[in-house]
Amino acid sequence: MxxxxxxxxxxxxxxxxxxxxxxxxxxxxxxxxxxxxxxxxxxxxxxxxxxxxxxxxxxxxxxxxxxxxxxxxxxxVPSPPLIGTTPEKRAEARMWARRIDLGFATPLTLGFRAAEGRPMFEPRLIVAPEEAAPSLKAMAFWTLDFLNRQCAARDYVAGATPTMGDILLLAFVDFAKAVGMDPIGERAWLAAWHARMSARPSAAA
Structure with missing residues (x-):
């Protein structure tokens, strides 16, 4: 492929x-x-x-x-599963991936394009007004607070093993760090989760 x-x-x-x-x-x-x-x-x-x-x-x-x-x-390649092995597990994995995509990755991306990334993206795409950037980023960080609370008893967002939601979250948390934001801050679960995900061999891909 x-x-x-x-x-x-x-x-x-x-x-x-x-x-x-x-x-x-x-x-x-x-x-x-x-x-x-x-x-x-x-x-x-x-x-x-x-x-x-x-x-x-x-x-x-x-x-x-x-x-x-x-x-x-x-x-x-069904194994190892990244979406789940039963209808219930697949539904939960997809639910968390959608929450992370719509609640974190999307507003984070739109906020970045409206502010720091504006010189690159404005000539190519429709971007949000610059004054919308703080609100878009606040939406994204609200989702991190939500994850930090809701996932506190789990190793990964949908349970005991990583799913596509974890991969999506890691990529965009690291992106936020790379462009000068602090996505982890005082979020204890997120910090421990980030260390676990970053230690996986796939994180270097």
Whole structure:
């Protein structure tokens, strides 16, 4: 399989999921800083939205969106499970992944693009007004407080083993740290969880 790869948290999610599953990927590096993803041939041949990552299957199909790619990996290689082994466990894993995606990753990304990332993203995308950035970041950090409370008795967000939600959360927590935010702060569970996830071999993917 071929992964159209770049810097940033989203491609890292796919690389980590593949590493957890033992799936080998042929990486094709795309220069997002140079805008390679926002013009042809990438938009015409890979992803018309101009976003990364994109997975090209062995059959030649292109799959985008990190959680969809994670579901595809789960279908191909069910063990170790990253979504769950029963209908109930899969529902819980998907619930937490959606909460993290919509409640943390999305507002964090939009807040970054509206503020620190504005010079890069404003010429390419519709970005939120700069004055919206603090509120968007506050939404994201509220979700971290929620996770810190709700997951206090667990090792990982959906239970005793990592799921796609944990991978998504790690990628965006580390992204927040890299751009000058402090996502961990006094959140004790999050700090312990972050140490556990960062120690996994897949975290280096």
């Amino acid at each position: 071929k992964l159209y790869n770049s810097i940033g948290p989203s491609p890292r999610i796919v690389r980590m999921a593949a590493a957890e599953k033992g799936i080998a990927l042929d990486l094709v590096e795309i220069d997002i800083m140079g805008g390679e993803c926002r013009r042809d041939p990438y938009m015409a041949e890979v992803n018309p939205l101009g976003a990364l990552p994109a997975l090209e299957t062995d059959a030649g199909q292109i799959i985008t969106e990190v959680l969809a790619i994670g579901e595809y990996f789960e279908e191909l």
